[in-house]
Amino acid sequence: MAQTLPAAIAWWARMRGDQPVVILNGDVLTYAAYKAWSDRVAAMLIADGLEPGDRVAICSANSLAYVALIMGIIRAGGIANPVNFRYTTREIADLCETTEPRFAFAADDHIERMAAAGLAPRAMSEIDALRTGAPAILDRDVDPDAPVVIIATSGSTAKPKGVVFTHRTMTAYASNWALEETTSGPGSRIISLAPLNTSAGFVQLIHYGIQGCTLYMLPQFVAADALRLIEQEKINCFGAVPAFFEFIAALPEFAEADVSSLRYATAGGARVGRQLMDTWRAKGVTIRQIYGQTEVGGNATIMPEHLATDSPDKCGWGGLFNDLRVVRPDGSDCDPGEAGEILLRAPGMMVGYWRNPEETTKAIRNGWLYSGDIGKLDEQGLLTFVDRMKDLIISGGLNISAAEIERVVCEFPGVIEALAIAAPDPRFGETPLVVYHGDVEVDVTALIEYCGTNLSNYKIPRYVAFSPEPLPRLATGKLSKPALRQLYAGAHKRLTRVR
Structure with missing residues (x-):
């Protein structure tokens, strides 16, 4: 199982078995327990007839059972098919019409909608019941180039497209940023705000799990709770939209708060303003602008810390093995300061859209991902995001x-x-x-x-x-x-x- 996601978890289960991989609502899942639980889930799915490449739909809010189910599906050779728990029956049907899941699991309050969409969901309580038990013996190997997830992404199309990642692309993404950013590594403590059905939530779970970190999953963002968590648990990494940093900074208790444990603070989805940057810099934290999208694996660029203070609105360079261009409509490279379409090339890129060769061909040309976003590079090669070509x-x-x-x-x-x-x-x-x-x-x-x-x-x-x-x-x-x-x-x- 070289360069696979289960192999990475098995490594940390040996090296840091007692360290938490996820903490949610005070409930702790260690690396050793994560491996054992997901192995039991994999054994159950295989016994129930799951074949390599089968899709398994999941509709639930974040839970430790969800975390174990994801890795269990992947360990069995299946493909995780997360379904947004906010989706209506119609939206679920639209998504699963293309993915055609062989199995489906849902939390109790989502079973009815999943069933109405034409699926036959099993209760997440089945996964909860496997949290303890005898070790599972698995003899199924998995292919590093096999798909592991189909993540729905909203773009310019009326129906969501399914972004496909493999073991190799997801491990390459994590390794790329681990080499680039030494501020997050084994034992680092991360706040994770995104649902697991989103690219941000899913990629963070896999990315930081591969790196041997601990994720503190918050069911929802409450500024006072996030600040309290940063202080009490000595959080090292926090990424969010700029508005969340603003809400925390607006708290009366922020003035006396100790946020010195934060070594890695990133913001995306909107520009970081000068006032916001200065407010956090006064506390010893530099907010670093990022640029990315689901199709490139997550983050495509991160502003270097030593340059972020002077240019808070710039998104930085690509990662260690990421390539970045800004081009004109004819494909020629733009001059510094000239706006054009952002092109990306990275080892963690998607392999394509699920069963959608036409959209895949539009997005990936000659190895480059055409982002559909407008940006410009300065003389140093630093990216500034300008606008979205996509709606x-x-x-x-x-x-x-x-x-x-x-x-x-x-x-x-x-x-x-x-x-x-x-x-x-x-x-x-x-x-x-x-x-x-x-x-x-x-x-x-x-x-x-x-x-x-x-x-x-x-x-x-x-x-x-x-x-x-x-x-x-x-x-x-x-x-x-x-x-x-x-x-x-x-x-x-x-x-x-x-x-």
Whole structure:
């Protein structure tokens, strides 16, 4: 099992068996217990008929059983298929229509929706029951180049695409950043905020597990709880959207807080402002801007600590083995300071989109991942993120496909066409704003209820605007989102918030 995820966990189970790998709500899972539990899960799945390459859907909030199930699936040679626990029945069906899971597991409060989506979910209590027991004997080897997970990602398409990682890509990603960043290593303590069904949550579990770290999983972000955890547990690494750092800094107790244990603080999803940087620098912590996306494995760049203070909004260079370019539409490299599309090449990149060769070919060309994002490099080669070419709304660190919202809104009676754009939000950074055109105004309350039935809560528009005129279009006839953004800049200030 050379260069596989179970091999890495088995190593730390021998080297640091009593060290926690995950702590959640005070419940501790050590590396030794993690290996034993996931081995028992793998043995059960194999006995139940799981074959290498079979997908296993999981719909649950973060739990230690979820952690064990993921590694058990992978140890058995299966492919983890995380399902967003916020998804509606329709969204679950859309996702699993492509992945076709052989097995499914769900927490009790998600079983009904999974069943309504056409799956036959088993209760997570089955996994809980395997936490203790006799050691499992496994004789199934796994292929380092075999897929281990399909992670749904929201982008410019109306339905999520499935990003595929293998043992080799995920171990390469962790090794790449372990060589680059010596601030996180065996024994380091990490705060993990993201659900395991997201790329951030899943990759953090695997990344830091491979490195022999301890993850403190928080069910939700509460600024006072996060600050207390940093102080009491001497947290070493914390990554979040800038707004979360701002919320912590705004606490009255922050002035006297001891955050000196933080050696590695990163922010993504929005720019780090000068005031925020200076506030944390006064406490001895440098917030370092990152740039990344699911398709490249996670982080693609991290701003070097010694340069971050002077340029808080820059995203840095790539990792030790990451390559980075910014190109013009003709593929030629941009000059320093010239904006163009960001191209990435890294050992931890996805191998492609699940059963979607057309989108894979668009995204990966000649070994380079075309990010769909706009950036520019300075004379030192440091990246500054400029804008997204893709229609993506990032709300509280969660990616929302504008196309998915538009698809649902356009199904509502009376709506002829609609566009979704990002509106500023003091809590989440961005939130969806929908502009629709129809012959007459529709019942907005009913529209929001319809969205609530077909979209996860965080995707539901918080602002809705009616346009009596057709929405702006490009010369090609396509709807023009840039023109709409210009027309509705600041519209959230005059619109009534609908939810």
